[in-house]
Amino acid sequence: MALSQDTSYLSTPLVIPTRLIEEKLNNSIKLNLLDDSDTKRPPRKRRNENMYLKVSRLGDIQVHWRNNVATYQAPLQVLIERKIINKKVLPALKSLALKTEFSLQLDFQTTLNLGADWNLQPKTKFISFKWLSEVKTLGGLINIKGMVERRIRHQMPQILKNMDDTIRAKVHIDRAITRIWQNIQKPIRINQKEETVWLKINPIQFEMGNITTENGNLLIQGRLSATTETIVGNEPVYALDSTLPPLVKRRILPNEAYIYMLSKIPYTDINQIIKEKFVGQGFNVSGHSIKVKQVEIWGCGPNLILHFQVSGSAKGDIYFQGTPYYDRDSQHLVIQNFDFQIQTQEALPAGLDWLLHSTFKEQIKNAFSIPLTEKIAKIPDAIMQGIERGKAGQKMDFIIEQWDFKPQQIWVRESDIVALIIVKAQVRLEVEKI
Template sequence: MKPLVPFYIRYACALVLLTLLTQCRHVEPQPPKAEGFDQPLTPAKSYVAGSVIFPLRLLEDKINRELDTVLVGRGIPGTLFPFRVARSGRVQIRYANQQVRLSTPLQLWISKPFSSDTTPPDKPFCSLQINFQSPLNVTPEWRLASEVRFTDYDWVIKPQIRLLGKEISLANLVKKLLQTFQPGIEAAIDGAIYQELRLDQIVAPIWKDIQQPLQISQQYGLWLLPKPLAVEASPITGDKTKIVAHMRITFDTKTALQLNKPSYSPSTLPKLQKQEQLPQTAVLRLMSSVPYDDINQVLQRTIAHEPPKLALGTLTVKHVSVYGGQRSLIVKTELDGLVDGTVYLRGRPVFDTLTNTLTVQHLDFDTDTEAVLPAPLRSLIHKGLINVLDGMLTIRLADDIRQFPDKISKAFASGGTGKKAQLLIQTFRFVPQQLAVRPDGVQTLIRVESKVAVQMKKL
């Protein structure tokens, strides 16, 4: 069988390759000009939106623990009908038609009239099941505020007195007494809700943790620095098992490129702002401006650790740096060995949705570099050099960002808040938006969407 390539052609190729490998070619093309840039990206606010979920059973337990058994009066001896109003069972709660409905059994205890005998009676004078309802709002002071109002009641034991052998109903008297002390009963329930159901105790740890710098890329030392600005709340909703407080945190973001965790100055929780309606999707806009100087420091550290070698070890990449021009990233590469000198490549930074990386697309020699490199030499080093630079200029963001929900959930669970609540991150979607090559660096805007809820386990 005859060889596919004639001997003389193979001999010629080997001779050319030998010549290239034994001769050092010095190149110094004209560097591309640093001009012609993209318009700067407009900074955009980010939002962490979510819900704080209160199971009604927990709410009931909290109110019943904190609400005094005796709601009004403890009896004043020596007065006409000294009395007290006391709960004889649990306050029960349900939510319907944007109202919290409360129901509890009450007993009215009356001591002997005009008597100094303080011995409590054997049984209540009367008992009834009394019903209240209230809207439920969030105040600027981070409290759940109610406006409890009496609606109706059902007699369990009607009030009666025996006089001259006859039973005389005192229902109207008791009704007037309840009307007189109704504001005190309502205020007692309002106070228990306002004093004990504090959203700031739930949100403050989240507010504190969200200000911590988050490491996006460990390899490049890329950090996200969130700066929360405000918190909003929309009207409370609910159903037969829970009530839900809807909230949204507004914040700015910037990035830093450094190996160690950046310093930051945490701010305290501000007053809560009210909105009629809030979207329930959290939107994180990662507005990043990565200076060329910072990128170049990372590239130089990488090369200093292990300079890449190409073409069977005959070519060494000594130094790589980048700058911007003509809406492209220009890569200045200093070589030693088979090629001695500087070559320039250019490509467009993009976010690759297939590999979830920030990379440089269509990276290739600049026209002036291409002109000074002989075609055989250019063909020999082209693929290997571009592969090396592609790897050095690729930042894998998505894998790290996708770990955020798990990292946030674990941090939430391990803290004090995790004993009372569970953080539920229901969805997490990563969407690239814009990128701009600027004179001092590369700007990127990446959008992260998620749905977050805080499920209360204990109040």
């Protein structure tokens, strides 16, 4: 049997550690950014055959975020060689050249956004030069600083395009989200004792709010809407929808998970609780004494049937019925509309009318109170443990920062009671691989 609920919403910041983006950039951007000795470049495009320029990355690129804007520095090593005697002039001599080497830093900013297709939309701009070492004047022949800056500025449009192309090609938010989308559809086993219980999630869409920064890391506010089912028995059959739906953008999203869950409470568990509470207990009723020998509960349609076997002033079997109700103040399951069944009145021996008109019913009703907090509290932890054990958890770190639950509705079934619970939580997802 499967019971479905209304749409659930999991609003959570998606944390992408800066170190992952730095690793991608440093592994993707070539060490040699510009090299005039590249033989693949046609000679006619070399502006000055007597000038050789080589620009190499000197160290790692470091990224700093402010909201969705990344500021980063590229330290560079520059080698300049100028020929002063060419073989064409003096064939008998070797070519002579003046060389100088120095370092500088280029500062960039990249604004990141996501398109409806989940692909990154980077827009990089050049900010400034910073000279890191003294620049020799190459024999006083040329203004090296001016020459280098002009050369780099001339090629800056292509440099910026290459950087944006590299970010789009190497940093794939869409892949991380697709893995979540696909893996979350696979039923999650949340209980293996006695009966196996599965949580089946049917995702509907992803939404994205602000892109901000937290503790130096990129933080994307997102929300997943889905329907959920709690299924008892064998692993449910499911059809995997591998297509990631278009991204829906919102100006702002709440930072709260709002999930409808079902918690199953078997009658075996309830009977254990009420046996400890009632068996051996005595009741004083209208000057008579009644002792409970045995007690049992089961479901019948929308009602619970409570069977007492008693001794003392009244001997025999007494049956009550009523509808279950969750008391939010005490967080206990109680019974409403509690009364004797008609056949019970007929089955009572003659002379026991005092039992029907006494306070016995109210005493039993008031004593029947089953705590649900401990059982229900295990559900969110079981779900997150199931996700962590699954494939989705291998790429993500799920963190429940705080949560609260409120049972909303109770169903009576043949083998158990099922409670519809609204779980409110604050959850964080941290990407471990992009």
